[in-house]
Amino acid sequence: MIFQIDFPSSPAWLVLIAIIVVTWWYIDARRPHGMPPGPFPYPITGSMFDLIGDIPPQKTFKRMSETYGDVFSIKLGSLWAVVVNNNELVHEVLLTKTNEFSGRPSTFGFDWYTDGKKDIATAQPTPIWKHHRMLAHSAIRKFASGEYLESVTEEIRPVWQTIMTEKLKGPFDPHDVIGFAIYNLIATMCFGHRYEANDPRLNKIMKTSRQCIEGFVGWTADYIPWFRHVPNPYFYRFKRCAAEFTSLIVKEVESHVESFDPDLPAKDFLDIVLKSQREVEIEDTVPVENRLTSMHIQQLVANIFHAGVDTMTTTLLWGIASLIDNPDVQEKVKKEIDRVVGDRPPRLSDRGKMPYTEATIMEIMRYKTAVPLALFHKALVDTTIGSYKIPADTIVIVNLWALHNDPKYWQSPEKFQPERFLDSTNTVKQRLPSFLPFSTGRRVCVGESFAKANVFLTFVWLIQNFIFSKPEGVDSPVAVPDKPGLVTVPKPYNVLAKTRNT
Ligand code: HEM
Numbered sequence: 001m002i003f004q005i006d007f008p009s010s011p012a013w014l015v016l017i018a019i020i021v022v023t024w025w026y027i028d029a030r031r032p033h034g035m036p037p038g039p040f041p042y043p044i045t046g047s048m049f050d051l052i053g054d055i056p057p058q059k060t061f062k063r064m065s066e067t068y069g070d071v072f073s074i075k076l077g078s079l080w081a082v083v084v085n086n087n088e089l090v091h092e093v094l095l096t097k098t099n100e101f102s103g104r105p106s107t108f109g110f111d112w113y114t115d116g117k118k119d120i121a122t123a124q125p126t127p128i129w130k131h132h133r134m135l136a137h138s139a140i141r142k143f144a145s146g147e148y149l150e151s152v153t154e155e156i157r158p159v160w161q162t163i164m165t166e167k168l169k170g171p172f173d174p175h176d177v178i179g180f181a182i183y184n185l186i187a188t189m190c191f192g193h194r195y196e197a198n199d200p201r202l203n204k205i206m207k208t209s210r211q212c213i214e215g216f217v218g219w220t221a222d223y224i225p226w227f228r229h230v231p232n233p234y235f236y237r238f239k240r241c242a243a244e245f246t247s248l249i250v251k252e253v254e255s256h257v258e259s260f261d262p263d264l265p266a267k268d269f270l271d272i273v274l275k276s277q278r279e280v281e282i283e284d285t286v287p288v289e290n291r292l293t294s295m296h297i298q299q300l301v302a303n304i305f306h307a308g309v310d311t312m313t314t315t316l317l318w319g320i321a322s323l324i325d326n327p328d329v330q331e332k333v334k335k336e337i338d339r340v341v342g343d344r345p346p347r348l349s350d351r352g353k354m355p356y357t358e359a360t361i362m363e364i365m366r367y368k369t370a371v372p373l374a375l376f377h378k379a380l381v382d383t384t385i386g387s388y389k390i391p392a393d394t395i396v397i398v399n400l401w402a403l404h405n406d407p408k409y410w411q412s413p414e415k416f417q418p419e420r421f422l423d424s425t426n427t428v429k430q431r432l433p434s435f436l437p438f439s440t441g442r443r444v445c446v447g448e449s450f451a452k453a454n455v456f457l458t459f460v461w462l463i464q465n466f467i468f469s470k471p472e473g474v475d476s477p478v479a480v481p482d483k484p485g486l487v488t489v490p491k492p493y494n495v496l497a498k499t500r501n502t
Pocket of ligand 1: 120121122133140303304307308309311312315370371374375376377437438439440442443444445446447448450451455
């Protein structure tokens, strides 16, 4: 007997397919029970298209929170995320429940780049991550404490001076000058040798590192897993430049390991790390399986470049942009520098005596939050935020930008006012609520002390030596909409500079 199926005629087919698709979409779009409300997701992409465009996601999230509440859920591709937009709830996530929310989501791009999360920033909080982070933290703190950092900055300052002097003839984009200074500092700190203004090695590190950072904005395959099987020329390009950047780092790390002598005093960051690693081996303080491999050390250096350079460069670029918009603030900072520092190079010990300058730097970090959404966290267990249920594996996004612009804590948050960080006795206010430029809790920025110290030394040196102003007829760079990205980098702008003694 011949088996026969009666296929429905074509309109019936279409109706059947439509019913299946709509049912699947409805089931797929349903939030897990108890999760906070949020926008209804589209099939396959979820709400990803709402986040593409000229408006940075932190602002779109803030606008969504006005409809759905301070914590809401959103589907990114096939993954659920919750976005937290106010100080109390962010503290619950980052401090009260820091262990529950200290995971990192798996992403296709980062997982490939970090050789399966052998870095600090994207790794899950495992014992080896803990050891890696502790080692990096103590080495960075040691470096930031004064002696090392001051000597490195003083060593490379003549190169900056030369580059800046070439720029005094007319308007220029400060991005490359500041970027070069910070790359030079980080490379000198890590590898122990300084680079001249046109050193091709540094230019290559700068170029390839920047290309990698551009690739970190996220890949569709991070959120829609089957997309990783779709050929993507951008990803191939990213892989090529990532391989080039990694090979530069590997060369430096290998030559350090070869020439390392534990009996000599450490002269750079890699020496400090290798020395601590040697101590761990001799004293047997860390189980063998949790010790670092050369891949971990290579990833640590890559993390320092990628997490440190753009953030510090951006902070300084927003600093110059804010001061050319507020010449009165620039003048007050300069007066304080004259009073405390005079003509000698700035030192870290000056910080405590310069409240106005400190307050100005804090206001720059609030006004233009460099890392507006921190790095994405992940719930490691079933837990809660406020009265909502958060299932394990949910991506958790803390909107630091929303905290820094919350009118409940900041009067006229859209205005640049360093005075808001000073109390009535002209002392810098410490531990302000709703102010977390470096995040907090278990995943707080490892480079916080180093970044604060270096931004202070560079900012003071720039204002001590140059007067910055806006070229005629040019829009204020702070008023131009921010460029979306992991780090809020200003759109290219021009500035005029003249030396103080002319
Ligand atoms: C003004 C400069 C900087 C700002 C505003 C900044 C801000 C941040 C923020 C918001 C995070 C995310 C924390 C979280 O996910 O909750 C972070 C993570 C991180 N930062 Fe920074 N950062 C700066 C400079 C640096 C520097 C100079 C370094 C290295 C020397 C560095 C290394 C890292 C690392 C390794 C992480 C990952 C920490 C982890 O996942 O455990 N950062 N930073």
